[in-house]
Amino acid sequence: KEKNYEQVRLGTHYQTDWESEGFVDFLDANLFGTGTEFKTHLQVGVRRQLYEAAFKTDRIFKTYLTSRLGAFLYRERWRSYSDFENFLPYRERRWGGFWSLGQQIYRLGTVSAELRAENFVYGNEAYNGQLHKLRSLSLRSVVDTRDRNPFPNRGAYNLVWLSSAS
Secondary structure, three states, X not given: OOOOOEXXXXXXXXXXXXXXXEEEEEEEEEEOOOOEEEEEEEXXXXXXXXXXXXXXXXXXXOOOEEEEEEEEEEEEEEEEEEXXXXXXXXXXXXXXXXXXXXXXXXXXXXXXXXXXXXXXXXXXXXXXXXXXXEEEEEEEEEEXXXXXXXXXXXXXXXXXXXXXXX
Protein backbone atom coordinates (compact mmCIF):
# COMPACT_ATOMS: atom_id res chain seq x y z
CA LYS A 1 0.00 0.00 0.00
CA GLU A 2 1.26 3.46 -0.94
CA LYS A 3 1.88 6.09 1.71
CA ASN A 4 -0.83 8.73 2.17
CA TYR A 5 0.69 12.02 0.99
CA GLU A 6 -2.00 14.35 2.31
CA GLN A 7 -1.56 15.82 5.78
CA VAL A 8 -3.48 18.21 8.00
CA ARG A 9 -1.65 19.78 10.94
CA LEU A 10 -3.39 21.73 13.69
CA GLY A 11 -1.92 23.72 16.54
CA THR A 12 -2.56 26.46 19.04
CA HIS A 13 -0.58 28.37 21.64
CA TYR A 14 -0.63 31.43 23.86
CA GLN A 15 2.16 33.99 24.35
CA THR A 16 2.05 37.17 26.37
CA ASP A 17 3.26 39.23 23.38
CA TRP A 18 1.07 37.71 20.66
CA GLU A 19 -1.78 36.40 22.83
CA SER A 20 -3.67 33.36 21.51
CA GLU A 21 -2.90 31.92 18.07
CA GLY A 22 -3.96 28.87 16.13
CA PHE A 23 -2.84 27.41 12.84
CA VAL A 24 -3.89 24.88 10.23
CA ASP A 25 -1.59 23.42 7.57
CA PHE A 26 -2.89 21.52 4.58
CA LEU A 27 -0.16 19.62 2.76
CA ASP A 28 -0.13 17.41 -0.31
CA ALA A 29 3.42 16.01 -0.61
CA ASN A 30 2.82 14.36 -3.99
CA LEU A 31 0.55 16.64 -6.01
CA PHE A 32 -0.85 14.78 -9.06
CA GLY A 33 1.77 12.06 -8.52
CA THR A 34 4.60 14.36 -9.66
CA GLY A 35 6.48 14.68 -6.36
CA THR A 36 5.54 18.36 -6.15
CA GLU A 37 4.54 19.56 -2.69
CA PHE A 38 1.62 21.97 -2.23
CA LYS A 39 1.17 23.55 1.19
CA THR A 40 -1.28 26.08 2.58
CA HIS A 41 -0.61 27.60 5.99
CA LEU A 42 -3.35 29.50 7.82
CA GLN A 43 -2.33 31.17 11.08
CA VAL A 44 -4.94 33.22 12.91
CA GLY A 45 -4.49 35.06 16.17
CA VAL A 46 -5.67 38.03 18.16
CA ARG A 47 -2.73 40.22 17.06
CA ARG A 48 -1.34 38.61 13.90
CA GLN A 49 -2.49 36.52 10.95
CA LEU A 50 -0.57 34.75 8.18
CA TYR A 51 -2.01 33.13 5.06
CA GLU A 52 0.45 31.41 2.74
CA ALA A 53 0.28 28.98 -0.19
CA ALA A 54 3.36 27.48 -1.84
CA PHE A 55 4.44 24.88 -4.38
CA LYS A 56 7.78 23.14 -3.92
CA THR A 57 9.52 20.57 -6.07
CA ASP A 58 12.86 18.97 -5.26
CA ARG A 59 13.44 17.64 -8.77
CA ILE A 60 12.24 19.39 -11.91
CA PHE A 61 11.72 16.59 -14.43
CA LYS A 62 14.78 14.32 -14.04
CA THR A 63 17.31 17.06 -13.25
CA TYR A 64 18.68 18.16 -9.88
CA LEU A 65 16.95 21.54 -10.19
CA THR A 66 14.65 22.58 -7.35
CA SER A 67 11.97 25.25 -7.32
CA ARG A 68 9.58 26.99 -4.94
CA LEU A 69 6.74 29.36 -5.81
CA GLY A 70 4.35 30.99 -3.37
CA ALA A 71 2.21 33.90 -2.24
CA PHE A 72 1.38 35.27 1.21
CA LEU A 73 -0.63 37.80 3.21
CA TYR A 74 0.52 38.85 6.69
CA ARG A 75 -1.26 41.19 9.12
CA GLU A 76 -0.05 42.28 12.52
CA ARG A 77 -1.13 44.63 15.31
CA TRP A 78 1.72 45.73 17.54
CA ARG A 79 1.95 48.21 20.36
CA SER A 80 4.05 51.31 20.75
CA TYR A 81 4.83 52.20 24.35
CA SER A 82 5.43 55.57 25.95
CA ASP A 83 6.38 55.84 29.63
CA PHE A 84 5.55 52.13 30.14
CA GLU A 85 1.96 52.61 29.06
CA ASN A 86 0.20 51.30 26.00
CA PHE A 87 0.41 54.28 23.69
CA LEU A 88 -0.86 53.54 20.16
CA PRO A 89 -1.60 50.28 18.41
CA TYR A 90 0.17 50.08 15.06
CA ARG A 91 -1.04 47.96 12.20
CA GLU A 92 1.11 46.32 9.57
CA ARG A 93 -0.06 44.54 6.43
CA ARG A 94 2.27 42.68 4.05
CA TRP A 95 1.49 40.76 0.90
CA GLY A 96 3.51 39.42 -1.96
CA GLY A 97 5.06 36.45 -3.63
CA PHE A 98 8.35 34.62 -4.13
CA TRP A 99 10.03 32.28 -6.60
CA SER A 100 13.25 30.38 -6.14
CA LEU A 101 15.27 28.16 -8.43
CA GLY A 102 18.20 26.11 -7.28
CA GLN A 103 20.25 23.00 -7.73
CA GLN A 104 21.50 20.28 -5.44
CA ILE A 105 25.31 20.38 -5.47
CA TYR A 106 27.56 17.92 -3.65
CA ARG A 107 29.07 19.43 -0.47
CA LEU A 108 27.22 22.74 -0.99
CA GLY A 109 23.73 21.30 -0.51
CA THR A 110 20.93 23.08 -2.30
CA VAL A 111 22.20 26.34 -3.80
CA SER A 112 19.40 28.64 -4.92
CA ALA A 113 18.45 32.14 -5.99
CA GLU A 114 15.18 33.66 -4.81
CA LEU A 115 13.24 36.61 -6.20
CA ARG A 116 10.78 38.18 -3.78
CA ALA A 117 8.24 40.95 -4.29
CA GLU A 118 6.59 42.33 -1.19
CA ASN A 119 4.24 45.25 -0.56
CA PHE A 120 3.55 46.61 2.90
CA VAL A 121 1.60 49.32 4.67
CA TYR A 122 1.96 50.25 8.32
CA GLY A 123 0.53 52.98 10.49
CA ASN A 124 -1.54 53.71 13.59
CA GLU A 125 -5.31 54.02 14.00
CA ALA A 126 -5.32 57.67 12.88
CA TYR A 127 -2.86 57.24 9.98
CA ASN A 128 -3.40 54.47 7.44
CA GLY A 129 0.14 54.71 6.16
CA GLN A 130 1.51 54.66 2.67
CA LEU A 131 2.33 51.76 0.37
CA HIS A 132 5.96 50.60 0.37
CA LYS A 133 7.37 48.13 -2.14
CA LEU A 134 10.26 45.81 -1.43
CA ARG A 135 11.96 43.75 -4.13
CA SER A 136 14.80 41.41 -3.23
CA LEU A 137 17.22 38.89 -4.67
CA SER A 138 18.71 36.29 -2.34
CA LEU A 139 21.40 33.69 -2.89
CA ARG A 140 21.49 30.83 -0.42
CA SER A 141 22.99 27.46 0.37
CA VAL A 142 21.24 24.89 2.57
CA VAL A 143 23.20 21.87 3.84
CA ASP A 144 21.03 19.40 5.76
CA THR A 145 22.82 16.36 7.23
CA ARG A 146 20.12 15.41 9.75
CA ASP A 147 19.35 11.69 9.86
CA ARG A 148 15.58 12.18 10.16
CA ASN A 149 12.94 14.86 10.44
CA PRO A 150 11.33 16.24 12.64
CA PHE A 151 13.33 14.74 15.57
CA PRO A 152 16.91 14.06 14.44
CA ASN A 153 19.42 12.08 16.49
CA ARG A 154 22.45 13.49 14.69
CA GLY A 155 23.39 15.85 11.92
CA ALA A 156 23.12 19.59 11.34
CA TYR A 157 21.05 22.07 9.36
CA ASN A 158 23.14 24.93 7.97
CA LEU A 159 21.73 27.88 6.05
CA VAL A 160 23.95 30.60 4.53
CA TRP A 161 22.49 33.43 2.47
CA LEU A 162 23.18 36.82 0.95
CA SER A 163 20.33 39.21 0.12
CA SER A 164 20.04 42.50 -1.70
CA ALA A 165 16.84 44.55 -1.74
CA SER A 166 15.50 47.86 -2.95
